[in-house]
Amino acid sequence: MTYSTVRLCSGGGSFEAIPHPPLQLDLSALARRLEAEGVSVIDARVMLIAKLEQEVTIAQGGRILIKTHDQVQAERVLADVLRRFAIESPAAERPDRRTSRANQ
């Protein structure tokens, strides 16, 4: 499994990263791990909302949405999330930088 790098979401107000293939995350376990690290987190069963450097939404299928308009910051926050979850970072093998308004 790898994450593509971040791309602008359809509303243009945040960046998202999507794993290929999709994951099946244990969100409750991830929520407990984040809380143990002192992170404020809302567990909405099918997604988590965590307050890291920026607010991040993590869906059960692994989609990560980072609420920022700054791509560099979004990539930094994504790397932080993946490190916390011990998921392979895209930075080392990133094939390209996709910045599109896909799905609009």
Add this chain to the structure above:
Amino acid sequence: MKGVMLMSGGIDSPVSLYYMLRGGHEMLAVHMDNRPFTDDSPLEKVLDHLTLLRERFHQPIPLYVLPHGPTQVTLMRATDRHVGCVLCRRFMWRSAARIAERERASFLATGEALGQVASQTLANMRSATVAVGLPIVRPLVGLDKQEIEAVAKEIGTYDISIRPGVCCQAVPDRPATRSSIVQIQAEETPLDVEAIVDDVVRRAVVM
């Protein structure tokens, strides 16, 4: 007549409000604040829409901002995600109806147009709106998106609506397009509906 318009920050609701104001109705607005499932942008857009329409029609148009994020969390934890949008709207309607009651308004209004998104199919609109007893006015119901956008551009709300923002993260991957009232009521059975709405209305902020 006095009515309550639900304002989302999108393209449709300010156009709908424009038609109601143009028709001579006294309007107030309700915005269901969906953070943290969105960002600050919907509220900022609603405030800008209202600034524009207040000036145009010389009406105060008070805005009630009601917290909707906690309700979304409750729904996501306890109910079937496929009908999440219908349940979400039922709680919006209930909250807006309470504000209407407080303000002695006699109807609710919305920017819904038939068939535009999953929650606006005829079956889902019916499932959502039976949650309240007040009449619901939909000035845009028969218009298509191009017609609505043309009016939005003409009245100056379009450029505000299309500013970047986070789309609602609570929308399920595959929202139901045809819900039944029986199913929706069954989904709400484990919820303390009145307590949820009480809490939302208690935390209303007027802007």
